Amino acid sequence: MTSTLEARELVVVREDRRILDGASILVPPGEAVAIQGPSGSGKSTFARALATLLEPDAGAVLLGGLDAQRIAPTQFRTRVAFLAQQPAMFEGSVLRNLEAGPQVHGKSLSDVRASELIRAVGLDEPILQREARTLSGGEKQRVALARALANEPEVLLLDEPTAALDPDAGERIVALLRELRARGLSVVMVTHEESHARALGGTLYRCERGRLAIDS
Amino acid sequence: MSYAHITLPRLLLSLALIAVAIALSRRGRLGLERDLVWGALRGAAQLIAIGYVLLLLFNHEHPAWVVLLLAVMLGVAGATAARRVEHGPPRTVLFSRAIAAIGAGTLVAVVPVFAAVVPLHPWYEARYLVPISGMMLSNAMNVVALVFERIFASARSEADQVEALLALGATPRQALERQVRATLRAALLPTINGLLTVGLVALPGMMTGQIVSGTPPEQAVRYQIVILYQLVAVAAVAGMVAVGFARRLLFTGRAQLVLPRN
16 A cells, blocks of 8 residues: 655755745655756755655645654655665675665564565675675665665655666666556656656656646 | 972973973974973973862862862863864854763762762762762763764764665664764773773873872772773763764754754
């Protein structure tokens, strides 16, 4: 079961500058949404606010109709998985990275599940034993995705997942996101790449000067 | 008790040791001459002053004076620990927290010892209370300064790791666990090294002083053992309390990482 993720009129002010100026979005269950805009338009700030990693000065984030303020951050972020532009790999093997999410919730990750996850992001099982920090940019993105999926989230929220990758690797990530959406996950992707935003399918929002508008 | 008196001319003679360091600094162009002169004079002035303060205190022992002196020592320790934390919040924010951490560590180490191991008569007996508390305050000060310096710097340099954990649903405590562990290990290491090398490398100042001034060595050693264990407790408690404060400064109530601005 996935829930609707919504942002209502988010405002973020930093040093007298309105980085977000009433940005709103609606992500129905199982839908894909791309947010496209030039750098400096506020889209990364929006993604972080939507992930509750940054407190907006005004406005609200809602999950399943419930204000995020009324959901424990640990719970919200388990249901809405956020991936930074260049996801940090934790020390140790890829497997240890995959175990991180369940571990913080006092659970363990079975070997079978770890294999499933790594295959779901298009990687082969031997990579589980490799040192995560030595992977390529594209591999790190995939491992970060698998790591997020280990928490069985309802929504995937990605900030510029293709920005640090070469065009081929970027396209493969977008294809992977489409696949994950087809399996029932909601996907929100922030990108400055118009082609990737369109390739994701679903609703396309444009971000300009801290506001979002549906691209018609 | 008999001990070799240090006359004033002899004391001045010891200044030659500073001259050696100054000469080496000059030769090596280290530029430390001014610091060495200032440090030597300031250190001597502070010790002479506290010598007179202690003399006064011993002659007119009154709880208010003892408590006042300890409060001043705590204040100076707090101000020193909160100073120059490069990647941390401003001094004004850290000062009260440094005081609380140093105070908590010192209380935990000092109160049980004076209650059960070295009973004081009266409870404010300055001869014991002031020097031993001073050693505890000084160790706590160093630990708290190290904790503040290191935890804010590592939260900044490893912010992406901390946020990645928060994004996986970790609590602030879980997200900062690695940095906290490294910080506390680094902050406690000097105290633990002190435990391991005491008697082998260094004879502690207080024990040396006691022996030199005529206390039987086996009693001086017992005092030193108690003090060593107190120093460990002080370091652990002050370090943990300081980490707790730092954690609260680094995260909002909604588990968001907020790095202090420089």
